[in-house]
Amino acid sequence: MSATGANPSNVGAVTGISTVAGTANGDVKIRAGTGNNALTINNAIVTTAGTTDVASGSVVLEAGGAITRIAAGTITTNSFGNAAAGDVFIHQVVGNTNAITLTGAINAKGGATGTAGANSNGGVVTVWNEQGTISLDGLIDVSK
Secondary structure, three states: OOOOOOOHHHOOOOOOEEOOEOEOOOOEEEEOOOOOOOEEEOOOEEOOEOOOOEOOOOEEEEEOOOEEEOOOOOEEOOOEOOOOOOOEEEEEOOOOOOOEEEOOOEEOOOOOEOOOOOOOOOOOEEEEEOOOOEEEOOOEEOOO
């Protein structure tokens, strides 16, 4: 789905996102705009590689308004075999004072399935609020 040039209010709700990493579209990038536009994640996002020894896709969630992930909105970027897990970047941009509230788990484990190896590193998880609070109430696992 491409919403290039569209206003956030013109983009319909999306239910669940899964990709098969290792292809050109393994990453997930969801941006609700730089205005005071909220982003709520109610369903899982999964970018775990479907092929052994292939790095998993990354996830970017960005909004000018509040960002909320409820418990059902887990993010999983675990790697499969001797490859890195996908990174996760959650960002509330400056301009409006809003909270980032994360209650669902983030799993970015290296070598979670298959045969782990030297390249089976966990992903990097970054949560950055330029103007507001951050509330974390879910497990974040970036183990190897």
